[in-house]
Amino acid sequence: MWTGGFAVVTADSRVRRYVEAAIRGAEWLANRQLKDGSIRPELGLGPMYKAVAALAYAGKVVEANRLLNWLRDKALIRPGEFKLTFNPESSDGAGTAFYPNAWIMLGSLKLMRFDVASVEAMDGLSRYQVGCGGFMSTLEGGRVDILNTAMGGWISLYYGRIAQAERAGQLLRRMAELQPEPGKLYYVYDCWSDDLLRAIPENRWMTHVVDTSKPEQHFYHSGIAMVLLSDLYKATGKTGYLEAAEEVYFKISSSSKAESFRWPSKCKDGWGAALLYQATGRSEHRLLAEKVADKTFLETQGRDGGWKGFHAPLTDDYSEKVEVSAEELTAEFVFELLEIAKCLA
Numbered sequence: 001m002w003t004g005g006f007a008v009v010t011a012d013s014r015v016r017r018y019v020e021a022a023i024r025g026a027e028w029l030a031n032r033q034l035k036d037g038s039i040r041p042e043l044g045l046g047p048m049y050k051a052v053a054a055l056a057y058a059g060k061v062v063e064a065n066r067l068l069n070w071l072r073d074k075a076l077i078r079p080g081e082f083k084l085t086f087n088p089e090s091s092d093g094a095g096t097a098f099y100p101n102a103w104i105m106l107g108s109l110k111l112m113r114f115d116v117a118s119v120e121a122m123d124g125l126s127r128y129q130v131g132c133g134g135f136m137s138t139l140e141g142g143r144v145d146i147l148n149t150a151m152g153g154w155i156s157l158y159y160g161r162i163a164q165a166e167r168a169g170q171l172l173r174r175m176a177e178l179q180p181e182p183g184k185l186y187y188v189y190d191c192w193s194d195d196l197l198r199a200i201p202e203n204r205w206m207t208h209v210v211d212t213s214k215p216e217q218h219f220y221h222s223g224i225a226m227v228l229l230s231d232l233y234k235a236t237g238k239t240g241y242l243e244a245a246e247e248v249y250f251k252i253s254s255s256s257k258a259e260s261f262r263w264p265s266k267c268k269d270g271w272g273a274a275l276l277y278q279a280t281g282r283s284e285h286r287l288l289a290e291k292v293a294d295k296t297f298l299e300t301q302g303r304d305g306g307w308k309g310f311h312a313p314l315t316d317d318y319s320e321k322v323e324v325s326a327e328e329l330t331a332e333f334v335f336e337l338l339e340i341a342k343c344l345a
Contacts, residue, residue: 015341018293022337024305025330026058032327037066038074039327044085045075047327049100052107054331057338064111071104072116080105080124097138098128098148102155109158122159128152132191133167143197146172146187146221150228157231169232169241172225176248185210185252187221203315212252215259216313219266222252226272230279245276254288261295264310264329270296271336274343286344293340297333306330 029051032039040047048067055064075082081096082104102125108117128135134144135152142148153168175189178196188197188208200208210217229245232238253269260266270292277285301307307329311321 011344014290015344017298018337018341018344021298021301022334022341023058025301025307025334025337026055026060028302028305029055029327029330029334030060030063033063033067037063037068037070039067040325041074041086043325044087045082045100046323047325047331049082049103050107050328050331050335052104053110054107054334056107056110057335061111064107065113068104068108068111068113068116076116078124079118080121095138098125098135098142099137099151101125102151105155106158122155122161125152125155126161126164129164129167130191132189132194133169133171134189134191135168144171144189144191146175146185146225149189150224153228154224154231157228157235162235165228165232166236169228172229172249173240173244176225176244179248183212183252183255185212185222185249187218203317203319206316207314210252212256212260215257216263217256217260217265218312219253219256219260219263220268222249223266223268223270223272225249226253226276227268230272230275233279242276242279245272246280250276250285250288254284261291262300264296264300264307264324265312266292266296267333267336271339274340278343289340289344293337297337301333307333 029039038048039051048071052064052068052071055067071082074086077083077096081101084095084097084100105117105121105125128139128148129152130136130144132144134149136142136144137148149168149171153165156165156168171189175187175196179186180198186196186198186209190197197208205211206218210219210221226245226249229241229249233242250273253273256266270289273285273292274289277289306326309324309326309329312324314320314322
């Protein structure tokens, strides 16, 4: 719409732009798929585990099913658990982790593929939930943090396991109550002491605490906390979930520096704010969702429809990093843009 020579972006046109960007991303992702259905298997599970859900959500049903067939046939270890790497010479080729497993289950449910998203598969994922309600990143030597706990609660909701999801949500509420410093989010939990992990190893603050005064942080912890808590409120009507989402996690998400919106890890803040808006109807929640969608997603999308990969730091001095492939990031952005569009429609 044009008024007085100036373009006016309506709410409807903005949401449709998000969908169009997501579809372009899904097209790019589908073009990366090999004839056997896989996507860059030499990099391991990373380029594929979010892609099933993203492709399915974007209407790429054939491509999503072909990818899921490959994962079922080549990567499945036991119901609900998949190999992280496929190099036969790698000693950890049979290793598995909760977070990617949960994403594959999410995609399988969207496709209604109950050969993969079986009751036995969810039972397998449930083994990662421990007494405090949190989900461990791995069964051996893993940690409980917001990312894995929120994802575990959310996939539990998808399966209709409300009690299991609420246990995860209750832990996120407790972690919100225990936060010691404004502008910081301690996101690792010590179930043995029933407290936040406060003794941070040297040079590892970034992988334990979100500091909103710094532009490059693992912001997705506050975002995915809002995702689970908002949907738990919708599922149960219990206002305590909404209060934790608004009073702690939204404040963290909305108080980061302007430069942070160009950092890929900001993505889940938009997703979480959108789900929170769907629950509350409050303009500040919608504005944050739109800001992330516009700046983190749309302004960084390549002309070919994909998003560039990046190296996520594991240490405060950036001496250790982990590669996030373009395929993995594009799959996540496709999924989350569609979630934002759903909530803002």
